[in-house]
Amino acid sequence: MHYEIGFDNDMYLRTQSEHIRERISQFGGKLYLEFGGKLFDDNHAARVLPGFEPDSKVKMLLTMKDQAEIVMVINAGDIEKNKVRGDLGITYDLDLLRLIDAFRDIGLYVGSVVITQFDQHQAAAEAFQTKLEALGLRVYRHYAIPNYPYDVEYIVSPEGFGRNDFVETTRPLVVVTAPGPGSGKMATCLSQLYHEHQRGVEAGYAKFETFPIWNLPLKHPVNLAYEAATTDLDDVNMIDPFHLEAYGKTTVNYNRDVENYPLMRTIFESIFGTCPYKSPTDMGVNMAGSCIIDNDAVIHAASKEIVRRWFNAACAYRKGNIDRNIVTKNESIMKQAGQKPENRKVAIAAREKAELTGEPAAAMELCDGRVLTGRTSELLGASSALLLNALKALAGLPDETHLISPSVIQPIQRLKVDLLGGGNPRLHTDEVLIALSVCACTDPNAAAAIAQLPNLKNTEVHSTVLLSQVDESTYKKLGANLTCDPVYQSKKLYHKG
Numbered sequence: 001m002h003y004e005i006g007f008d009n010d011m012y013l014r015t016q017s018e019h020i021r022e023r024i025s026q027f028g029g030k031l032y033l034e035f036g037g038k039l040f041d042d043n044h045a046a047r048v049l050p051g052f053e054p055d056s057k058v059k060m061l062l063t064m065k066d067q068a069e070i071v072m073v074i075n076a077g078d079i080e081k082n083k084v085r086g087d088l089g090i091t092y093d094l095d096l097l098r099l100i101d102a103f104r105d106i107g108l109y110v111g112s113v114v115i116t117q118f119d120q121h122q123a124a125a126e127a128f129q130t131k132l133e134a135l136g137l138r139v140y141r142h143y144a145i146p147n148y149p150y151d152v153e154y155i156v157s158p159e160g161f162g163r164n165d166f167v168e169t170t171r172p173l174v175v176v177t178a179p180g181p182g183s184g185k186m187a188t189c190l191s192q193l194y195h196e197h198q199r200g201v202e203a204g205y206a207k208f209e210t211f212p213i214w215n216l217p218l219k220h221p222v223n224l225a226y227e228a229a230t231t232d233l234d235d236v237n238m239i240d241p242f243h244l245e246a247y248g249k250t251t252v253n254y255n256r257d258v259e260n261y262p263l264m265r266t267i268f269e270s271i272f273g274t275c276p277y278k279s280p281t282d283m284g285v286n287m288a289g290s291c292i293i294d295n296d297a298v299i300h301a302a303s304k305e306i307v308r309r310w311f312n313a314a315c316a317y318r319k320g321n322i323d324r325n326i327v328t329k330n331e332s333i334m335k336q337a338g339q340k341p342e343n344r345k346v347a348i349a350a351r352e353k354a355e356l357t358g359e360p361a362a363a364m365e366l367c368d369g370r371v372l373t374g375r376t377s378e379l380l381g382a383s384s385a386l387l388l389n390a391l392k393a394l395a396g397l398p399d400e401t402h403l404i405s406p407s408v409i410q411p412i413q414r415l416k417v418d419l420l421g422g423g424n425p426r427l428h429t430d431e432v433l434i435a436l437s438v439c440a441c442t443d444p445n446a447a448a449a450i451a452q453l454p455n456l457k458n459t460e461v462h463s464t465v466l467l468s469q470v471d472e473s474t475y476k477k478l479g480a481n482l483t484c485d486p487v488y489q490s491k492k493l494y495h496k497g
Contacts, residue, residue: 006297007051027204036209080124116184221302243279
């Protein structure tokens, strides 16, 4: 498996920022830009568009940082339900704080926070607002509008959008973003357009949604991978019929934008008297499709992601986190892409190792195509053994080399079990890395192995059992693409994360 670049990231940064500046000029100098997907850590885009950097969109904004300010949006219901961001394992309210810190650290201005659906979850929203204001943030309230988005006359009135707080902004580009989907970004933008119009400011609106990529075919693996990533949201890619009618060109959008467009157009017409867009595709400013430089590499990467998404859904169902129908949807998408679970080479290798040893096993495909395995032992779990085996292989060390002496591992096990009351004496991956770092002070082999950690990025990893949260997190931090079979290591009912 050679990691092939299929996406020109420098071209993307350049053309994307130019396109957004053009859209600002189109609306006379004030644009509300709804930012879908992730601004930071867009690892999905990096996986399906090899060459795309996870923080590319933030870097693009940095080229416009003097013009831009960020408005963070969060749904009060997500605060109340402690909704968790799946890829990071933290709640949306904590992720909002994390994102604000991250934006500020790189010099982007965060102007304010909007809490949407405020009146439906008032207690949770009030507590969070108090916390944010104590931290020095400006907070605004937006409320649920009855029969939104269908009763346009009521929505575009003092009792509808007019009831919402007006968010004070000072810069020409207002980026409206959120910790995750369903936060109310679009409604926030439309509410601001209404209030700006009431104040005599003819601001504009545009949408930045990386996926689906509008100028790729409907069933292109990149667009299918987007469907696989959003099966819990019921997103379905479809041809934009409004764009086809207006321009005679076939473009791809997704069902919610296509379904909402007639209402969006009516809302625009109610506010401004006319709608600047003839289709939902017109509203977008995404240039990612124009920066693909190797379609075959992108197809290969996206196809692998579709299979990984099926494994992830199967595991989430096994843990009781999703309904069975989501797994079924992912299976359907996998078939549309001509893929199947058996196409995942590391899954086959891990299962063969498990069958041979009678214990859980794991496998890794390095970026040079080598496939390595790890087995369960008294000292190490399979994922920890695999990590050490991979570092030895990358460092060119013989397989029989002991990077961490049993005399080092055993005291750690006694600490975990005898002193801290743990039930699992085997070292987790993070504990292995700490022990390896200590050994590296005196052992050149351990030092050589530690130096190889960056080369685990973009490797493929599979475990025949569900991993603990700490092992899963370690592999993700290392940049490995991890999947598991939907099987617990024990038959107990309680499984520690």
